[in-house]
Amino acid sequence: MKSKYYAEPFKIKMVEPIKILTAEERLEKIKEANYNLFSLDSEDVYIDLLSDSGTGAMSTGQWAGMMAGDEAYSGSKNFKNLERAAQNIFGYKYIQPVHQGRAAEKVVLPILLGPGKYAISNMHFDTTRAHVEIAGARAIDCVVPEALDTETYSPFKGNMDTKRLKKLIAEYGAKNIGLIIMTITNNSAGGQPVSMENLRETSKIAAEYNIPLLIDAARFAENAYFIKQREKGYEDKSIREIVLEMFSYGKIFTMSSKKDAIVNIGGLIGIKDDEGLYEEVKARTIPFEGFISYGGLAGRDLEALAIGLEEGIDYNYLKYRIGQMEYLAARLDKANIPYQSPVGGHAVFIDAKKLLPHIPYYEFPGQALAVELYKEAGIRTCDIGSFMMGNDPDTGEQIESQFEFTRLAIPRRVYTQSHLDVIADALMSIKERADSISGYKINWEPEILRHFTAKLVPKK
Structure with missing residues (x-):
């Protein structure tokens, strides 16, 4: 995939400053959040890819x-x-x-x-x-x-x-x-x-x-x-x-x-x-x-x-919008970082099962990678895998998801090419130390939609 970047079909009229925490501060914040990215305060996040839902910039x-x-x-x-x-x-x-x-x-x-x-x-x-x-x-x-x-x-x-x-x-x-x-x-x-x-x-x-x-x-x-x-x-x-x-x-x-x-x-x-x-x-x-x-x-x-x-149905806007995913995916291709290919419309889904093959599904590789991205660069993402799937409603047993993804959901009209480069660089750094990353276990969970509020600890 070519790494061509389609320029924004708009100009920026207002900016919002972002606080950047130190690595030590991020470690403390994610621990306080019980290793659940949903529990972080937004002001403690540098690039927020938790969701593309309601996070876009209005015109x-x-x-x-x-x-x-x-x-x-x-x-x-x-x-x-x-x-x-x-x-x-x-x-x-x-x-x-x-x-x-x-x-x-x-x-x-x-x-x-x-x-x-x-x-x-x-x-x-x-x-x-x-x-x-x-x-x-x-x-x-x-x-x-x-x-x-x-x-x-x-x-x-x-x-x-x-x-x-x-x-x-x-x-x-x-x-x-x-x-x-x-x-x-x-x-x-x-x-x-x-x-x-x-x-x-x-x-x-x-x-x-x-x-x-x-x-x-x-x-x-x-x-x-x-x-x-x-x-x-x-x-x-x-x-x-x-x-x-x-x-x-x-x-x-x-x-x-x-x-x-x-x-x-x-x-x-x-x-x-x-x-x-x-x-x-x-x-x-x-x-x-x-x-x-x-x-x-x-x-x-x-x-x-x-x-x-x-x-939202303007062609030039959609070309730029999908182009952001394609640009980020092209950088990941060069670094041999696995993701769901071809790239999706609203996000790049990193294949955490392939990047962290030593972490079994019941220790949530997608969540483990999400935590590492926050530690590495203050990037907030989320698990789309077994952690999100939860437990079988009839047996109560952990469901093994067909996928173990870490989703990088890109808000609409919010981040620039430089932000995408930070994301790619962070993933490259994590890949170099992937073998040292451990999984997680759940300390507490609600019955439904647990991934929003569950509390986790590292699996030693």
């Missing part, structure tokens, strides 16, 4: 829009602007704002799932899996086998394994499959895209068995960019045209708008044309998120979201 247009916030409890004009923008981009009749993606899941999933039901996905991310289980159902991952080979190039490693999907439906019974979920891009598989062909085929299978197809749309624009770049027949299509076709294959979408809509808070539920389902969504939104025309958001947030949806 002058978005900030100006916030000044026109209509804070009416009902019927806000900003809701109307958001509804119109979302309907135009996604082609869905019914649009319901919520305060973030997991709120959308909390509203929608219990309507379609319950005890004895299953949700099949190309891969569930952490909150989706949690909400499936909270609803009493069980989550089954069904990603293509190519995703498991992190070294070999395949253009759409996020795809659903449609042959296995049919077998799973036959095994569990169509009436017991409450949902088929397509996550675009596929975060847990390394930010990997889903092809239009695979979306189309999955949609046909869902329709054949009368199972709703839900699109997890957090990174829909990045997925559309990859389709334009990699899938035959879409080279001359606009991002908007590709997005409209993508969503034509679903019945429902949930979205954390804190990613591709480049806002600090916000989420969406979209329903193509099922008025009955929309009425159920509205009935659940009011007690959980507030009245339907604000959905847990201030009017100013609704306006920033409406503007951000349009900015």
Whole structure:
């Protein structure tokens, strides 16, 4: 991969100073945080790659829009602007704002799932899996086998394994499959895209068995960019045209708008044309998120979201955005540092299993590498592996993840090429002492979504 850097299609108008701790201070801070990166104070982090969710930089247009916030409890004009923008981009009749993606899941999933039901996905991310289980159902991952080979190039490693999907439906019974979920891009598989062909085929299978197809749309624009770049027949299509076709294959979408809509808070539920389902969504939104025309958001947030949806599908912005991942990946290629290849849309996923092969899954190599990056250079990242997967809800035993990744999630419009170089240099330094790095064990954990608050200690 060439290390070409696509220059920012914007200029910087405001800067935020960053505090840089000494190595000794970082060692003390991570110990105080019980070796959980989520427990660090942000002011003690130099480069924050913990998440790309809500961490992007809003534009002058978005900030100006916030000044026109209509804070009416009902019927806000900003809701109307958001509804119109979302309907135009996604082609869905019914649009319901919520305060973030997991709120959308909390509203929608219990309507379609319950005890004895299953949700099949190309891969569930952490909150989706949690909400499936909270609803009493069980989550089954069904990603293509190519995703498991992190070294070999395949253009759409996020795809659903449609042959296995049919077998799973036959095994569990169509009436017991409450949902088929397509996550675009596929975060847990390394930010990997889903092809239009695979979306189309999955949609046909869902329709054949009368199972709703839900699109997890957090990174829909990045997925559309990859389709334009990699899938035959879409080279001359606009991002908007590709997005409209993508969503034509679903019945429902949930979205954390804190990613591709480049806002600090916000989420969406979209329903193509099922008025009955929309009425159920509205009935659940009011007690959980507030009245339907604000959905847990201030009017100013609704306006920033409406503007951000349009900015997020700009081709030049997406070229720069994906270009940041490609630049960092190219530097890692030169240093032979393993990652999920080709690079994903929102992050570079380091293959901690390969970089730290001496650490078993139950000592969390992805978490161990994340801790080392903070110690080395004040970089905060997170585990996407067995630590995040947690324990089996039926047996209570540690799940062995298919991947042991350390995710470097790059916030949108925040960091420069120099920051990416710091990240690459830190990983190179860690590689040189990889054999000396030990794993971790858990001292305390909650029952669900443990990786956010669990306490760890080094495994000696």
